Amino acid sequence: MxxxxxxxxxxxxxxxxxxxxxxxxxxxxxxxxxxxxxxxxxxxxxxxxxxxxxxxxxxxxxxxxxxxxxxxxxxxxxxxxxxxxxxxxxxxxxxxxxxxxxxxxxxxxxxxxxxxxxxxxxxxxxxxxxxxxxxxxxxxxxxxxxxxxxxxxxxxxxxxxxxxxxxxDVVTAVSGSGPAYYFLLTEVLQRTAQELGLDPNTAARLASATALGAATMIDQTGQSPAILRERVTSPGGTTERALEILRNGGFESLFQEAVVGAAIRGRELAEDMED
Ligand SMILES: NC(=O)c1ccc[n+]([C@@H]2O[C@H](COP(=O)([O-])OP(=O)(O)OC[C@H]3O[C@@H](n4cnc5c(N)ncnc54)[C@H](OP(=O)(O)O)[C@@H]3O)[C@@H](O)[C@H]2O)c1
Missing domain, CATH: 3.40.50.720 (NAD(P)-binding Rossmann-like Domain)
Structure with a gap:
């Protein structure tokens, strides 16, 4: 400035x-x-x-x-x-x-x-x-x-x-509300890690360091998120199994629907202010 x-x-x-x-x-x-x-x-x-x-x-x-x-x-x-x-x-x-x-x-x-x-x-x-x-x-x-x-x-x-x-309204749905999407993902990862037997502290550290590590790779490698994801996904391996379950359960379309919903809500809020 x-x-x-x-x-x-x-x-x-x-x-x-x-x-x-x-x-x-x-x-x-x-x-x-x-x-x-x-x-x-x-x-x-x-x-x-x-x-x-x-x-x-x-x-x-x-x-x-x-x-x-x-x-x-x-x-x-x-x-x-x-x-x-x-x-x-x-x-x-x-x-x-x-x-x-x-x-x-x-x-x-x-x-x-x-x-x-x-x-x-x-x-x-x-x-x-x-x-x-x-x-x-x-x-x-x-x-x-x-x-x-x-x-x-x-x-x-x-x-x-x-x-x-x-x-x-799209900015609000993507970057304004966006941190909450990543927080939710990290919450679920942490909770599941605990349910699978890790102590709460270890589960929290693994989940949050993974969020930071993935974000840093997107930011610093110059590679697209799709390429980075493919590189972690070995054929027949653990990541492939997890992504398959997410895809079959409709994760991608559900997530897309959520972001579109946030953008629509932004537009509704603006219209309410105009009344
Ligand atoms: N917080 C965030 O992370 C964030 C992020 C992006 C955008 N925003 C936006 O930023 C705006 C402010 O949010 P905020 O979280 O900073 O709210 P906030 O913490 O409640 O701050 C607003 C301040 O304005 C004061 N105020 C009320 N009437 C006033 C008047 N007539 N003249 C001067 N000051 C007055 C309030 O006092 P009283 O408490 O006494 O009413 C309060 O101290 C919102 O539009 C929000 O959507 C916030």
Missing amino acids: DHSIRLGFIGAGTAAEFMLQGLARGGYPANRAAVFDPDADRCGALRDILGVTVAESNQALLGAVDAVVLAVKPQMLEEVLEELETADMASPPLVISVAAGVRTGTLKRLLGEQWSVARVMPNTPAQLGAGISGVFVTPDASEQQRQVAFDFGMAAGDAVWIPEEALM
Whole structure:
């Protein structure tokens, strides 16, 4: 993130904290960021941990920033946007929303057409700098605003541009909800290892190190997951037996159905917000 950019955070909860930590990890001076949250303790904690500036109100924060991050729960958005909408300013800052399932059209309807809006969808590994964000920006944003939105997304660890807003529901289903799919797989592996006789500690270590090892191979070998899977699968061996059982039980189509279901749910949530 360009050090001259002043960021404002509305809400000082979990998402604000991990994105600020990611920005600081990337060298952004956290004292260039301001936060406001009615919970003074949360603001105080971010000031003490990261050195951010604490604003007196959302309106006070607005006048002093180039981009404002809406880091509140979706049910609080409408109230916050009404507050911003009444702010009197010549050129409003870029608004960055990290809420799943809230469309830029909804945000612009509540704020006014003159506001440029970005949607950044980070996932929970962002807390460790190991996440990824999908980034979408409305076409009226300037080149500098597009860069600010992308650099903000990079605070998760990595970021990708999403060209059409409708695809943000797919991002939510794939990388937003995605960590839960891997957690479930690791839970089942761990539980089965125990049921087959391993002690809980050994079962947990084997399951989690295997998840990490497989992810690291996908990340670092440059090989596709399909090739890596084929290499572990010797004809007539143990892996082949396990994969055959998964396939015959409909695992692949069931999993695909689950991801499609998550994307549809994202679209439904966005439609509910528009009502
Ligand atoms: N947590 C994640 O891993 C994650 C990941 C990706 C995206 N997100 C998105 O990030 C957004 C925030 O989630 P979160 O988990 O960070 O929520 P959170 O921990 O509840 O933080 C939101 C904070 O905003 C405060 N707030 C409420 N009304 C406000 C107002 N009018 N002005 C300023 N601050 C206000 C809340 O205070 P009170 O508690 O007193 O209401 C709370 O401290 C959500 O849209 C969520 O979907 C979260």
